[in-house]
Amino acid sequence: MERTVSTSPREADPGPLLAPGAAAPVLRAARRRPSLSAALVALASVVIPLALWWVIAALVTQMRGVPFPTPLDTFDRLLALVQGRLLVDFTIYRHLADSLRRWGLGFSLAMGLGIISGLMFGWSRLLERLSMPTVTVLQLIPGLAWVPVAILLFGIGERSTVFMIAVTSFAPIVINTTAGVKGVNELLVRAAKMLGADGRTLFLRVLLPGSLPHLLSGLRVGFANGWRVLVAGEMVVGTGTGLGYSIIQSRWTLDYAGSFVCIAIICIIGLIVERGLLLPLERRTVDRWGLARTT
Amino acid sequence: MIEFQQVSKLFPNDETGQVVQALQDITLSVEENEFVCVLGPSGCGKSTLLNLVAGFERPTSGQVLFDGRPVRQAGPDRGVVFQESALLPWLTVEQNVDFGLRNLGYDRNERKERVQRFVSLVGLSDFRRARPHQLSGGMKQRVQIARVLALSPRALLMDEPFGALDAQTRDHLQDELLHIWEIERKTALFVTHNVEEAVYLADRVVVLAPAPDGIAADVPISMRRPRDRFSDDMREATRALLRVLANLPCCVLPSSRERGTDVLLPQA
Numbered sequence: 294m295e296r297t298v299s300t301s302p303r304e305a306d307p308g309p310l311l312a313p314g315a316a317a318p319v320l321r322a323a324r325r326r327p328s329l330s331a332a333l334v335a336l337a338s339v340v341i342p343l344a345l346w347w348v349i350a351a352l353v354t355q356m357r358g359v360p361f362p363t364p365l366d367t368f369d370r371l372l373a374l375v376q377g378r379l380l381v382d383f384t385i386y387r388h389l390a391d392s393l394r395r396w397g398l399g400f401s402l403a404m405g406l407g408i409i410s411g412l413m414f415g416w417s418r419l420l421e422r423l424s425m426p427t428v429t430v431l432q433l434i435p436g437l438a439w440v441p442v443a444i445l446l447f448g449i450g451e452r453s454t455v456f457m458i459a460v461t462s463f464a465p466i467v468i469n470t471t472a473g474v475k476g477v478n479e480l481l482v483r484a485a486k487m488l489g490a491d492g493r494t495l496f497l498r499v500l501l502p503g504s505l506p507h508l509l510s511g512l513r514v515g516f517a518n519g520w521r522v523l524v525a526g527e528m529v530v531g532t533g534t535g536l537g538y539s540i541i542q543s544r545w546t547l548d549y550a551g552s553f554v555c556i557a558i559i560c561i562i563g564l565i566v567e568r569g570l571l572l573p574l575e576r577r578t579v580d581r582w583g584l585a586r587t588t
Numbered sequence: 589m590i591e592f593q594q595v596s597k598l599f600p601n602d603e604t605g606q607v608v609q610a611l612q613d614i615t616l617s618v619e620e621n622e623f624v625c626v627l628g629p630s631g632c633g634k635s636t637l638l639n640l641v642a643g644f645e646r647p648t649s650g651q652v653l654f655d656g657r658p659v660r661q662a663g664p665d666r667g668v669v670f671q672e673s674a675l676l677p678w679l680t681v682e683q684n685v686d687f688g689l690r691n692l693g694y695d696r697n698e699r700k701e702r703v704q705r706f707v708s709l710v711g712l713s714d715f716r717r718a719r720p721h722q723l724s725g726g727m728k729q730r731v732q733i734a735r736v737l738a739l740s741p742r743a744l745l746m747d748e749p750f751g752a753l754d755a756q757t758r759d760h761l762q763d764e765l766l767h768i769w770e771i772e773r774k775t776a777l778f779v780t781h782n783v784e785e786a787v788y789l790a791d792r793v794v795v796l797a798p799a800p801d802g803i804a805a806d807v808p809i810s811m812r813r814p815r816d817r818f819s820d821d822m823r824e825a826t827r828a829l830l831r832v833l834a835n836l837p838c839c840v841l842p843s844s845r846e847r848g849t850d851v852l853l854p855q856a
Binding site: 478483485490491498502583 | 662664687690722
C-alpha cells in the first residue's frame with residue numbers, strides 16, 4: 294500500500310516549514326584573523342619563559358659554579374643528538390621510539406579498559422556505585438607511588454613501565470566516559486529501543502557516540518597523565534632506554550644539556566598530541582553534532 | 589488494537605518518599621486505524637498513558653494490551669514521535685531514518701529505497717545529509733515521523749509532537765500528518781493539550797482528567813476530512829470540549845479553573 298505513494302508534489306513544496314536560516318547548514322563562525330597584537334602576545338608567551346630560563350641559567354652558573362644549560366646549550370645538544378650522537382649509549386631516536394612504544398602500549402590498555410568500564414558504569418547504577426570510589430582513589434595516587442607496586446607485580450623492566458602508564462591514564466578515562474554515558478539524553482535511549490535497537494546497537498551507536506565529547510576529554514587528560522608518568526616509570530624500573538631513563542642517566546656523565554633535550558622533547562610531543570590531535574578532535578565532534586547548543 | 593484495562597500508574601519519589609498518582613483505573617480502547625486524541629491539562633497523565641503503550645513504563649496495576657497482547661517493552665511496531673527532537677544528533681537525516689531499518693535487518697537495497705521514500709514523503713530530500721541541529725523544529729518533527737513510518741509500525745504514538753512549534757508550522761504539520769495518515773492508514777494515539785488540534789485531527793477525542801478522576805469525556809468527532817479549521821462545526825466541537833476542560837480540576841493552578849469558566853461563559 295505504501296509503495297503506491299506519489300511523493301513528488303510534496304517534495305516540490307516543503308512550504309514555510311523550513312525556517313529561514315535554520316535550513317541552511319549552520320555557518321561556521323568566521324575564524325577571527327589573528328591581529329598583530331595577538332601575534333605579539335603569542336610570541337611573548339614563548340620568548341619570556343625562554344629569557345627567564347636564560348637568566349636563571351646564567352645566575353646559577355655564576356653563583357653555584359655548576360653548568361646549568363642555557364636554551365642555546367640545549368639547542369646545540371639537540372642538534373648534535375639529531376645528527377646521531379649517542380645519549381646514554383643509544384641514539385635519541387631509539388630513546389624516543391622506545392618511550393613512544395611504552396606509552397602507546399600503556400595508553401591503549403588504559404583506553405580499552407577505561408572506555409569499556411566507563412560505558413558499563415554509566416549504564417549501571419550498581420556497577421558505578423561499586424567501582425567509582427576505587428577509581429576516585431586511583432586518581433589521587435601520584436604516579437611515583439606506583440613504583441613499588443609495579444616492581445612487585447612485574448619485576449624490573451618494560452612491563453612495569455607500561456603498567457605505570459596504564460594505571461595513571463586509566464582513572465580520568467573511566468570517570469569521563471561514565472559521566473558522558475550518564476549525560477546521554479534518556480529520550481535518545483528510549484527512541485533507540487523503540488526503533489528496535491538491541492544492547493549492542495545501544496552501546497555502539499547511541500551511548501558511545503553520545504558520550505564521545507566527554508570521552509575525548511577523558512582521553513586528553515589520560516594521555517597527559519600517562520605521558521608525564523613516563524619519566525617516573527622509566528626512571529625507576531631501569532629499562533635502559535627511553536627519554537625518561539635518559540633524563541636520569543645523563544646526570545652521571547654530567548650531560549645536563551642532554552637531559553634538558555629530553556625534557557623539551559617530552560613537552561613538545563605532549564603539546565603536539567594534545568593541542569594538535571586530541572583537542573581539535575574534541576572540538577570538531579562537539580561542533581559537528583551541534584552538541585554545544587543542546588547540552 | 590490498544591486496550592487499557594483498569595490501568596493505574598504510581599510514581600514513587602525516592603527522595604521525598606511521596607507517591608504521585610499519574611493514572612487511576614483507566615479503561616480505554618482504541619480501534620484499529622482509529623485516530624484518537626488524548627486531551628487534558630498538563631500533568632494529568634496523558635504522556636504516561638502513551639508511555640505505557642509504547643512500553644517505556646509498566647502499569648502499577650491493570651493491563652495495557654496491544655493487539656491483544658500485554659505490552660512488555662518498546663518496539664518498532666509502535667512508532668513513537670516525541671515532543672522534543674529525539675533524533676540522534678550525530679546521524680544525518682538519512683542515517684536517522686536508516687537506524688531502525690538497520691536494527692530490523694532490512695537488506696541494503698531495501699534500506700536505501702525506504703530511506704529515500706520516507707525522507708521524500710516528509711519533504712526533506714534536500715536535507716537528507718543535514719544533521720538535526722541544522723534543522724528547524726518543524727523539520728526535526730518530520731524526520732521523527734519519517735523514521736517511524738519507515739518501519740511500517742502498526743500504530744503511531746505521538747506525544748505532543750507539534751507542541752513546541754509555532755502556530756503556522758503546527759497547522760502545516762497537522763495537514764501533512766493527516767495526508768500521510770490517509771495514505772498509510774494506521775492506528776494513531778495523539779496526545780495534546782491543544783483543543784483545536786484535537787478536534788482537527790481526531791476521529792475521537794478522549795479528555796483525561798488528573799487522577800483520580802480519569803476519563804472525563806469520550807467524544808467522537810464525525811466531521812468529514814478534510815476539515816475546515818474555521819467552520820462552525822469545528823468551532824462548536826471545540827467549544828464543547830473547552831467546556832468539559834473548564835470543569836476539570838487543574839493539577840497545576842487551582843485558580844485557573846475559575847478563570848477558564850469566566851472566559852467561556854459569554855460564548856456559551
